[in-house]
Amino acid sequence: MGRKRKGQxxxxxxxxxxxxxxxxxxxxxxxxFMCATxxxxxxxxxxxxxxxxxxxxxxxxxxxxxxxxxLTTEGPxxxxxxxxxxxxxxxxxxxxxxxxxxxxxxxxEIESHIQRRKDNYRGVAETGLPVIIDFAPEVPWKYVxxxxxxxxxxxxxxxxxxxxEIPID
Amino acid sequence: MPAHRTKKRALxxxxxxxxxxxxxxxxxxxxxxxxxSDLSNLNIQPVILPVADKATVPQKGPKDRSVIIxxxxxxxxxxxxxxxxxxxxxxxxxxxxxxILREEVAAFGVFEPNPTRPDKKDSLLQVLVRCDEGxxxxxxxxxxxxxxxxxxxxxxxxxxxxxxxxxYLGDR
Numbered sequence: 001m002g003r004k005r006k007g008q009x010x011x012x013x014x015x016x017x018x019x020x021x022x023x024x025x026x027x028x029x030x031x032x033f034m035c036a037t038x039x040x041x042x043x044x045x046x047x048x049x050x051x052x053x054x055x056x057x058x059x060x061x062x063x064x065x066x067x068x069x070x071l072t073t074e075g076p077x078x079x080x081x082x083x084x085x086x087x088x089x090x091x092x093x094x095x096x097x098x099x100x101x102x103x104x105x106x107x108x109e110i111e112s113h114i115q116r117r118k119d120n121y122r123g124v125a126e127t128g129l130p131v132i133i134d135f136a137p138e139v140p141w142k143y144v145x146x147x148x149x150x151x152x153x154x155x156x157x158x159x160x161x162x163x164x165e166i167p168i169d
Numbered sequence: 170m171p172a173h174r175t176k177k178r179a180l181x182x183x184x185x186x187x188x189x190x191x192x193x194x195x196x197x198x199x200x201x202x203x204x205x206s207d208l209s210n211l212n213i214q215p216v217i218l219p220v221a222d223k224a225t226v227p228q229k230g231p232k233d234r235s236v237i238i239x240x241x242x243x244x245x246x247x248x249x250x251x252x253x254x255x256x257x258x259x260x261x262x263x264x265x266x267x268x269i270l271r272e273e274v275a276a277f278g279v280f281e282p283n284p285t286r287p288d289k290k291d292s293l294l295q296v297l298v299r300c301d302e303g304x305x306x307x308x309x310x311x312x313x314x315x316x317x318x319x320x321x322x323x324x325x326x327x328x329x330x331x332x333x334x335x336x337y338l339g340d341r
Contacts, residue, residue, distance in 0.1 A: 019188060026195050033202030043213075044224030045297060045325035050313060052322050053285040071306075098337035099245060099303060137307020140248055141240075142219045144306045145328055149221035163310055 046148055048159070066130030066158070067117040069110065069147050071139045078143050080105035082113040095142055104143060111150045118154055127158040134162035214239040214253060217336045219302040221328035233295060234277050236270070240300035240308050250304035252311055263311045270296070270319035280320075292320045299327040 070081040078101070080087040087110055092103040114131060121129040131151050135144050144161075151159045216239060229235065239253045243260075251260030254269050261269070273294060280290035298312050316324050 019192070023188070023192065023195075026192070026199065030195055030199050030202070033199060037202050037205055042226050042330075043218065043299075043327050044221070044226050044330045045327050046221055046224050047227075047325050050317055050322040050324055052283055052291055094335045094337055095302060135306050137305055137310070138248065139306045140302060141300045141304045141306045141309065142302035144309075145219040145221055145302070145326065148326070149223050149328070152221070152223035161310075161313075163313070 046145070046152060048148075051160075066123075066132060067114055068132045068134060068162075069114070071105075071133070071135040071143055071147070073136055073138045073140075076100060077102040078104055078139055080110060080143070080147075082110050083117070085113060087113075095140075099140075101140075104146075107146055107150060110147060111154060114150060114154050114156065118156060125158065129156055130158040130160065131156045132160045132162050213237065213299065214241055214256065216241055216299055216301040217303065218299065218327055218329050220330070220332050222330055224328040224330045226330075227297075227325065232279070233293075234279075235295040235297050236273050237297045237299060238266070238312050240298065240304050240312070242301040242304050245303060248303055248305040250301060250308045252308060263315055266312065267315040267318050270315050270321060274319050274321060290320065291322050293323065294321050295323040295325065296321055297325045297327055 068081075068083055072079050072081075076099075077089060079089070087105040089103045090106045096102065096104055114129075118129045123129070133144060133147050133151075148159065227235075237255055239255075240250045241253055241260075243249050243251050252266055253259065254261060254266065274292040277292065277294045279293045281293055283289040283291050296312070296316055298309060300309055313324065316322070
């Protein structure tokens with residue numbers, strides 16, 4: 001018994017765990033992950049559903065027609081009409097500066113217009129005021145997303161993109 | 170004898186370095202960097218996404234499948250852009266994209282009946298469109314059209330809820 005104990009303690013003393021190589025590998029791993037890591041903002045998404053009922057029943061009749069936001073472009077300038085109201089071009093951000101574009105349409109004006117239309121909407125559509133975003137193909141995607149975002153913020157549920165009819169099989 | 174040796178060694182070196190806390194911390198750091206480093210998502214291509222404060226990080230269910238379509242800007246002045254599937258570098262035509270999406274829909278194989286035309290079925294496959302904010306918005310119509318022809322109706326538009334720097338100065 002006494003001998004055994006003595007032998008064990010000798011083994012422990014004689015072969016201490018050599019951690020040098022493990023620490024080398026661990027440091028290498030640490031440096032690799034530190035270099036390979038890129039911190040970035042998490043990407044979000046605006047949910048949307050494409051129409052599924054084309055060619056089916058017609059949409060519910062509305063007493064007041066929906067709002068229409070029209071985006072067109074003319075050279076470096078993007079023009080926006082909220083219904084028939086021309087939105088002034090005042091927003092000059094990093095996008096416009098980097099691309100050498102004219103100031104973009106004032107988003108606050110678009111928002112207040114849609115908000116006003118939504119508050120005054122007396123239609124029968126359950127989803128509230130329908131908004132159609134009609135954009136020319138040349139308009140930068142940024143402005144379309146800005147309008148889409150405004151509609152989400154105001155609480156508009158029925159948002160459509162004006163597009164040529166797509167034939168279905 | 171062994172106790173004597175240990176004592177001698179300790180006396181020789183002065184103090185014994187206890188490395189246990191350091192190794193603990195290093196392992197914690199490795200675990201942290203392994204979790205935050207996203208090496209797997211090769212389907213995302215470098216595009217400057219628009220900012221939309223109402224954009225939400227989508228919650229993915231266990232049975233959900235999402236296909237990523239990137240719209241990459243090719244000409245910053247005209248806004249001409251290329252439609253790319255997942256991590257591929259090749260620009261696709263509308264027909265090629267439709268064919269790819271139809272294959273994806275068939276491979277996923279989960280459908281639900283169309284509410285207005287019960288004889289038709291729509292796929293539950295989701296599409297995430299990552300479009301550069303400077304791209305001509307007409308390009309996205311190509312993707313929408315391809316999705317509709319492939320019977321996909323769940324389409325999401327990628328956007329950042331906020332931006333930390335100016336992407337045009339090299340920040341993302």
